Amino acid sequence: MPPRKTAATTAAATGKPAANVSAEDLKRYYREMLLIRRFEEKAGQLYGMGLIGGFCHLYIGQEAVVVGLEAAASEGDKRVTSYRDHGHMLACGMDPKGVMAELTGRIGGYSKGKGGSMHMFSKEKHFYGGHGIVAAQVPIGAGLAFSDKYRGNDRVTFTYFGDGAANQGQVAESYNMAQLWDLPVIFVIENNQYAMGTSVKRATKSPDFWERGVAYGIAGEAVDGMDVLAVKAAGEKAVAHCRAGKGPYILEVMTYRYRGHSMSDPAKYRTREEVQEMREKRDAIENVRQMLLTGGHASEDDLKKIDKEIKDIVNEAAEFSKESPEPDLSELWTDIYADTAPQDA
Amino acid sequence: MATEILMPALSPTMEEGTLAKWLVKEGDSVKSGDILAEIETDKATMEFEAVDEGVIGKLLVAEGTEGVKVNTPIAIIGEAGETMAAKAPAPADEAPKAAEKAPAAAAASAPASVKVDRSPDWPDGTKMKTQTVREALRDAMAEEMRADDSVFIMGEEVAEYQGAYKITQGLLDEFGARRVIDTPITEHGFAGIGVGAAFGGLKPIVEFMTFNFAMQAIDHIINSAAKTLYMSGGQMGAPMVFRGPNGAAARVGAQHSHDYAAWYSQIPGLKVVMPYSAADAKGLLKTAIRDPNPVVFLENEILYGRSFEVPDVDDFTIPFGKAKIWREGSDVTIVSFGIGMTYALEAAEKLAAEGIEAEVIDLRTLRPLDYDTILESVKKTNRCVTVEEGFPVCSIGNHLSAYIMTHAFDYLDAPVLNCTGKDVPMPYAANLEKLALTSVAEVIEAVKTVTYR
Numbered sequence: 001m002p003p004r005k006t007a008a009t010t011a012a013a014t015g016k017p018a019a020n021v022s023a024e025d026l027k028r029y030y031r032e033m034l035l036i037r038r039f040e041e042k043a044g045q046l047y048g049m050g051l052i053g054g055f056c057h058l059y060i061g062q063e064a065v066v067v068g069l070e071a072a073a074s075e076g077d078k079r080v081t082s083y084r085d086h087g088h089m090l091a092c093g094m095d096p097k098g099v100m101a102e103l104t105g106r107i108g109g110y111s112k113g114k115g116g117s118m119h120m121f122s123k124e125k126h127f128y129g130g131h132g133i134v135a136a137q138v139p140i141g142a143g144l145a146f147s148d149k150y151r152g153n154d155r156v157t158f159t160y161f162g163d164g165a166a167n168q169g170q171v172a173e174s175y176n177m178a179q180l181w182d183l184p185v186i187f188v189i190e191n192n193q194y195a196m197g198t199s200v201k202r203a204t205k206s207p208d209f210w211e212r213g214v215a216y217g218i219a220g221e222a223v224d225g226m227d228v229l230a231v232k233a234a235g236e237k238a239v240a241h242c243r244a245g246k247g248p249y250i251l252e253v254m255t256y257r258y259r260g261h262s263m264s265d266p267a268k269y270r271t272r273e274e275v276q277e278m279r280e281k282r283d284a285i286e287n288v289r290q291m292l293l294t295g296g297h298a299s300e301d302d303l304k305k306i307d308k309e310i311k312d313i314v315n316e317a318a319e320f321s322k323e324s325p326e327p328d329l330s331e332l333w334t335d336i337y338a339d340t341a342p343q344d345a
Numbered sequence: 346m347a348t349e350i351l352m353p354a355l356s357p358t359m360e361e362g363t364l365a366k367w368l369v370k371e372g373d374s375v376k377s378g379d380i381l382a383e384i385e386t387d388k389a390t391m392e393f394e395a396v397d398e399g400v401i402g403k404l405l406v407a408e409g410t411e412g413v414k415v416n417t418p419i420a421i422i423g424e425a426g427e428t429m430a431a432k433a434p435a436p437a438d439e440a441p442k443a444a445e446k447a448p449a450a451a452a453a454s455a456p457a458s459v460k461v462d463r464s465p466d467w468p469d470g471t472k473m474k475t476q477t478v479r480e481a482l483r484d485a486m487a488e489e490m491r492a493d494d495s496v497f498i499m500g501e502e503v504a505e506y507q508g509a510y511k512i513t514q515g516l517l518d519e520f521g522a523r524r525v526i527d528t529p530i531t532e533h534g535f536a537g538i539g540v541g542a543a544f545g546g547l548k549p550i551v552e553f554m555t556f557n558f559a560m561q562a563i564d565h566i567i568n569s570a571a572k573t574l575y576m577s578g579g580q581m582g583a584p585m586v587f588r589g590p591n592g593a594a595a596r597v598g599a600q601h602s603h604d605y606a607a608w609y610s611q612i613p614g615l616k617v618v619m620p621y622s623a624a625d626a627k628g629l630l631k632t633a634i635r636d637p638n639p640v641v642f643l644e645n646e647i648l649y650g651r652s653f654e655v656p657d658v659d660d661f662t663i664p665f666g667k668a669k670i671w672r673e674g675s676d677v678t679i680v681s682f683g684i685g686m687t688y689a690l691e692a693a694e695k696l697a698a699e700g701i702e703a704e705v706i707d708l709r710t711l712r713p714l715d716y717d718t719i720l721e722s723v724k725k726t727n728r729c730v731t732v733e734e735g736f737p738v739c740s741i742g743n744h745l746s747a748y749i750m751t752h753a754f755d756y757l758d759a760p761v762l763n764c765t766g767k768d769v770p771m772p773y774a775a776n777l778e779k780l781a782l783t784s785v786a787e788v789i790e791a792v793k794t795v796t797y798r
């Protein structure tokens with residue numbers, strides 16, 4: 001199933017990057033999207049080897065969403081998302097080694113191995129998680145935006161959530177307060193068509209998620225999430241809206257996940273053909289690759305070089321995540337309270 | 346370079362599986378994402394995809410093979426033109442090696458708690474004033490808001506209405522709408538916004554009109570606020586206060602009378618405060634606002650109007666984890682907190698008239714909890730009765746009983762008894778409501794039981 005709302009002729013379809021995008025930018029997006037894909041493939045592999053445990057939700061297929069939006073962000077902007085968070089962390093500049101080592105539950109991970117795949121944070125990169133409760137990150141994102149508005153700066157918060165999360169009550173609550181208080185928050189609905197095994201049409205009769213904002217007076221639009229340039233352009237519009245003090249903005253980004261919901265999902269709720277169709281005809285990375293080649297911005301050799309660089313980074317991250325030791329047993333009792341040691345009850 | 350493809354774990358619990366079907370054959374070129382095989386786990390049949398590009402060299406495990414252990418090499422993949430022999434299967438065990446040393450005893454248990462602190466809450470001769478709990482709470486917030494611009498309060502009716510229970514009276518006038526914020530009726534949402542604001546570096550006070558309504562927000566209190574410091578490896582947490590009236594008021598029925606003391610006290614990462622007096626309400630709320638952790642601050646509507654002596658000084662705080670002994674005695678220890686103290690103190694007066702001297706301890710904070718003061722007292726009196734209004738099952742009293750049994754068993758001359766609310770939803774009828782709560786008579790009876798009088 002192709003995304004329902006896509007621009008008829010996107011940059012990807014014509015092979016020409018938009019006028020305001022340089023070849024360098026395009027190469028950067030290619031690189032960033034590829035890093036996420038290769039990283040996720042490696043994570044899947046390590047999971048298969050038993051080095052990663054529990055739940056592990058891969059971002060493969062959705063790379064253009066976060067890379068496009070990060071391209072629209074500025075230093076100091078904040079981001080928060082769900083458990084499907086590896087791509088967001090890599091895209092905002094977090095170290096692949098620290099992310100992978102958290103997946104393997106090692107001391108070198110961003111949370112010292114105590115958070116896992118679904119719960120990671122980076123104060124330095126203004127990445128506020130990594131949340132395992134579907135939609136809990138939505139009011140949290142509004143609250144982060146509240147803190148910026150309270151301080152009177154012009155930062156914005158990117159708050160990512162899924163099509164499944166969009167049906168949670170706290171999303172409606174957050175829309176209402178964000179608009180009431182003009183909070184500088186961009187609600188990014190990553191509509192990958194499925195919430196675990198439940199397709200959008202089996203979850204709602206009102207499938208145009210961005211339009212729900214209209215009821216609260218929030219501006220928004222749907223975007224082709226398989227086109228990194230379209231995502232970036234929409235992101236820039238949303239950021240400008242928020243920075244101008246006009247309150248929140250909703251972006252419903254139409255995307256698709258190629259892998260199962262988590263590593264243990266046999267994905268019987270959709271056909272192999274549906275997945276293959278998206279992979280072969282709509283893949284965001286392949287689209288940019290074609291743009292680079294047909295536009296004469298890069299040769300096959302240039303791209304091979306990038307591929308190799310990315311492979312090295314990912315392999316290095318995987319090595320680090322195996323070599324980094326497990327946390328010391330004393331870590332069980334740290335980080336429970338910021339000031340005091342826990343009591344022995 | 347030839348690499349082995351290993352039998353993958355395809356669920357959090359999978360240890361082995363059936364290689365149901367190969368979808369490639371030797372010599373096939375594959376690229377990342379191509380489906381190599383179907384593998385049956387204990388739960389489902391899953392497709393297994395290639396990660397690397399290459400040519401399938403050898404299939405090492407025939408389709409239909411059952412019981413293939415995770416990490417067993419099942420195929421060899423290499424670059425085009427390469428000849429591939431199966432490597433001697435290396436023990437495919439890359440499981441973590443680190444930290445396999447036996448758990449050191451010290452590391453495997455929580456650090457020991459601090460020792461008994463008997464220092465007075467304020468120096469002798471401190472000027473005092475009479476205040477209600479309500480006024481004390483308001484003053485605590487106003488003083489902290491004056492001192493720190495990052496402190497703000499949000500909740501239903503806290504600003505223009507001046508507080509549903511008038512705890513925030515006057516705050517809007519002094520601090521303005523930026524810092525005293527009326528919310529819509531949307532507990533789940535504004536609790537989450539409060540947590541986000543705390544992640545963003547502010548120090549929110551989130552007022553719940555009553556804690557009954559915080560049940561709609563409990564996910565953010567526990568999952569978002571209490572656990573984040575740990576889940577982030579200490580990088581960020583939620584320095585904030587969730588406060589409001591808790592427990593039974595009067596004649597408001599089952600949905601408006603719930604005491605959550607035991608619920609929140611179960612959660613590592615939260616601090617839990619339940620004051621009785623006005624001085625404690627003030628001193629502990631100021632400490633709560635300054636605390637770098639999420640604090641659940643449980644007030645009581647019936648206590649709001651009670652007056653107590655409060656130190657009349659500029660900056661007065663009470664530390665967490667320090668119980669207060671309201672009355673010394675040698676015959677029995679009565680432990681309580683919050684409104685439970687009204688039963689405890691009245692019972693102690695009446696018992697004294699009968700010649701039984703009770704030591705009455707007000708816990709004041711439930712997390713951290715001043716275990717040392719309780720143990721010290723029980724070792725002296727050899728008997729203990731706990732008093733609270735909450736439900737009996739898994740109550741604070743149950744926990745204290747277990748703790749005392751574990752740490753002072755040899756000192757006990759009688760079982761620890763728990764006076765609690767009854768195990769029923771709160772009824773509306775006046776006589777039944779009275780019966781559903783604990784009572785002075787029950788406390789007296791319990792004390793007589795443990796003192797064998």
Ligand SMILES: Cc1ncc(C[n+]2csc(CCOP(=O)(O)OP(=O)(O)O)c2C)c(N)n1
Pocket residue numbers: 082084132133134161162163164165166192194195196261
């Ligand atoms: C409150 C809550 N309910 C249920 C779950 C289990 N669960 C985890 S992810 C998920 C599906 C969410 O789908 P969506 O929001 O579309 O995000 P996606 O996984 O597609 O990125 C469910 C039901 C949960 N983690 N939290």
Ligand SMILES: [Mg+2]
Pocket residue numbers: 162163164190191192193194195196
């Ligand atoms: Mg989804």
